[in-house]
Amino acid sequence: MIIKFAKRHFTISFLCGLLIASLGLVTSTLQAEEPNIEDDPAALDPGMESSPIEPGSNVNPGRPMAPRTPPMPAQAAAGAAAPGAPGAQTLRPGEMMFNFQEADIQAVVKTVSQITGKNFLIDPRVKGKLTIISTQPVSKNVVYQIFLAALKAQGYTAIDSASGLTKLVPLGDAKQSAQVTTGAKPRPGEQTITHVVTVQHGSASQIVPLLRPLMAPTSQISVYPPANTLIITDYADNIRNLLHIVEILDQRGGSELTIIPLKHASALDIAEVIVRLYPNVTQSAAAPGVPTGGIGEGDRVTIMPDLRTNSLLVRAENAGTISDLRALVDKLDVPAKVSGNTRVVYLRNAEAVKLAEILRGLLSGEARVQAAVANVPGRPATKSGAESSQIQADEATNSLIISAPDAVFNNLRAVIEKLDVRRAQVFIEALIAEITTDKASQFGFQWAGGSASGNNSAVTGAMTNFPASGASIAGVATNPASLAAAGGLSIAYVGKKITLSDGTSVRNLGALARALEEKNIANILSTPNLLTLDNAEAKILFGQNVPFLTGSFAQAGGTTTGSVNPFQTIERKDVGLTLKIKPQISEGGGIKMQIFQETSSVARATGVQAQDLITNKRSLETTVVVDDGNTVVLGGLIEDNTQETTQAVPLLGRIPVLGWLFKYRDQKKTKTNLMVFLRPVIVRAPEDTYHFTNNRYEHMRATEKAATKEESPQLKNFKPSVIEPKPPRLSSDDEVSPDTTLGPPNISGGAAP
Template identity: 40%
Template sequence: MVTRIIQVKNVAAAQLVPILRPLIPQQGHLAAYPTTNVLIISDRRQNVDRLLKIISQIDKVSDNSVEVITLQHASAAEVVRILTSLQGNQAKGGATPIKMVADERTNSLLLTGGRTARLRARVVIEHLDTPFENEGNAQVIYLRYANAKDMVSVLTGVSDSIDQNRKAGTPKAKKTSVNIQADESSNALIISAPPDIFRSLQGIIKKLDIRRAQVLVEAIIAEVSFDKTKDLGVQWIVDGSPSGNTAPVGIINLGTPKISDIAGAAAAGVLPSIPSGTLIGLGKFTRSGVDFAMLIRALESDSSSNILSTPSILTLDNQEAEIVVAKNVPFLTGQYASTGASSTSVNPFQTIQRQDVGLTLRVTPQINEGNAIQLSIEQEVSSIDPTTSAGTTDIVTNKRTIKTVVMVEDSHTIVLGGLIDEQLQQVDERVPLLGDIPGVGVLFRARNTIKVKRNLMVFLRPIIVRDAATHASVTSDKYNYFRAQQMDLRQRGVNLMPDQEAPVLPDRFNALPYPFGDQDSDSAQ
């Protein structure tokens, strides 16, 4: 028995063990040491010499190498499928197989194996990589998320760019015909193009036809205002004119309403317009002599308001969304009078323009890297001023608008802006000299003081909705909140109709109320 350590140079020593094992008798020994790539053989000298000759024939430099073949017309993945099928049949006959890998990005094949096997594979590949007789072979691609009509313009521009680059590389290449149409009913693309351009377009479609994230934008608009008014004034009117002449000879008109307006209305026999507040009138009216009247007005008013609006809206990434909660108010913009067929008849004609007065939220979210969201926001809150008189003329509206672009993290709350406004207005009207007399001067002056304080803040919180689970969770929260409000109303009962129950949403989120869903789920509430 002799023992030999054989250094293997071109083949892995472990690969030779199963080949040589049948040639070693039971009392012999064969092992491989992968670290140094050697074989250890223990056997009779004659058998060891025979194994050395076999190893020298196997341990030779292989002609295997890696070859890259770029395809012009055929699909790399399809060619690999065909060659693999052919190679499976050849392997049964004892032919040496080669390894093939398709690189779809460059539409090329990577071959590794013996030179003869690679030459045979290249013959088949050249036969398969031939252009279609009709290069305008149409293909239909069904989209899952993207809009087919919007995709047409993008793909048309890309195909033109690809064609120009191809002609620049091959000046003699003829112009190719590329036709891309959208079928809106099935949301599919119909593409007629040469195979190389079609493969490029197909890769672009796969990257663009993805599920887009959504953004739920929740806004909080809080407004608190306080108005306080104090009004105190005295007015005089004196009539010392001859009998039959109603024109006054002296008037002290201070504040509102004017005593002259009241006197004029009384002289005309009509009811004067009396504003809110306390009015005390004193006077003496006779057929002859001096007539006089005094009007005292006192008013103190306090008003406050606390408005909280919480609009929310869900939209796709990079998609503008708008929510409007308002009244459509008519505004008088013109008034005309036309004479009819009869000269005495007049046909009044008015033009009215309607505008939304209420809350408007318009937002466009853009999700950036790291869950940061860029928001383009237009927010408006408008209302009719309570001091506006009834009718469509001279309507005064209060309007608060914010238009900005901000960056905010997912589920974080930010303040968009606000207003803290405090006004103090004092009006003092008096008769010179008389109004300055201590004590008696109050009879010859009028004072009006108005204090207004208004606080307005707008907050915003965006929430990224990437999957169905998050969407269901957000919707369920809103659904349960609204249902709780309805349950509270049902427990209070319906006034004057004790036998009636207020409607309530079903307790299951995905259920429909009766009669669309099952009656048991609704009646069980």
């Protein structure tokens, strides 16, 4: 009985222990299946192995998949699996197992953000479930690429912004905000980017149809023909594959130079017709006014007319393009219906009237040569094309009307293209300084004395009366008030009056001492600026138009009174500052200038009539050569005049010291200095012209502002006029209404009907 009870108690204890052990194992398994990601980020890198998911496996949806093996110790999670663990894999530092089963996208984004440290901005339209199965350990970088691939499968993508924020958006919106890259191949990845690549040798337009089938429907590719550039928006990995294909296709072709001679038409006209047919037309830098262009949308073709041989120089990489070009030229190169063609050539820069005279002289010289050749015995008499050619100028439209055979017209067109070029300009800064100094001094004594004899019927006396002009002792004795009009310091003593028998009164004793020093300085400074074309004269005048009498005539009238009709002829002349300059730009940046400078003024009038006017004139005329931007000085000291006049009583005036009482000295010195400084600057670009104009405009505004006074109490409502700010410069991007009067560049019309 006791033995049976012991056996039953042992069995119950064994079963209870087995039950407790089973409960502990289940608890450990449940804890391993549900790690707290938010509280324990280390649970994301458990360092454990995972088996592939089988259908019907017990996995908690929305949570990272739990390993089937018990959790490893802490030291094993950092690198290696626990020894003896079944199916354990070796994990290197930084590696982890990355598995999700039907997990919400936002939960996966949160996990990836904690692993990679990236900040994500999720578009509200990004929704769904993700399943990621990883049987091998992966690094953090691989985790991010797996995540991007999973988003791509769901129709979403990630875009990295410049601020470091990664945006998750639908694929259709990626092209508006994708990161732009250039140069070499982009870094591999599943992120959406926009890459810009320039095709060096081939045609970008022809490569686009080859790449489009290799791209996703949501991707985009476009071409910019002027720069021969491709713009691709796609995944980075796919763009790398596309760029590899572009490298294979973008190879240098065997382009050769082809010469197409013309028999009837002008090479310049044919070239213009061809380049107008295609949009990608450029301007030749080697020969201004000669167009070059592309034949076909994607072909890289250069066309340049040779006026000397009347042929087209063509360089193309596609032999088929050259064949098409030859066929087009053959159709255009046909003789005109009428032998005397009339054409209108619109000039861009040259003056039609002057250019017509040059071309007529060219035709007349050619006609004389052909006439001399025709007079050779044995040659048939033929009329040359130059004799039958006519050239007229239309000044209103600045164009030439030319009626000439094709051969003559082609030669004239070559000359017109050479002469109808934009001429450079010269901006000249001038500084004209005139300094005049006058200095005069007067010093002396004058004496007078007299006495009456008898009954004052006669007076005996002596007088030193000098100088002849100005205050004198004789004038003071007669009129003492005249002393007030004398300049300088005048000291006079006048004696008593003596009355003569005829009633005249004179002074019997007087003395006059006079001292005067006078100094005048005149400083005339002018700073004119001139802007003129190369080899064109510029003139600036600042002064007055003064009348001068040139003749007079008196004719007796027809009346009985004998009256006369006086008649005078008057000529007006400019008096002031005149500057005339004619610059000529030479090779190497030198500027040859023909200069005429004149400074004139009206002297103090000696009368009230026009014939009494006297002008002071100082002129300078020369020719100099100055380098661009350098300063040259003209002129210098032109007058130094000294006058000294001494009047004295003989013998008495030579006495030392006391002799000053018997003499009078007048000294005058005049010195005039005129200097002209010139600084020419060559202006070739419109930007330089704008710079000089803006500088002068702001200078005038500052001068006007400084001269404007504040509002006066007497003129409360008076507002002085002010110079408004300079209007903004018209850029090349602004729309300008086209001038349809001039027609297309340089030539219009054709054979006369």
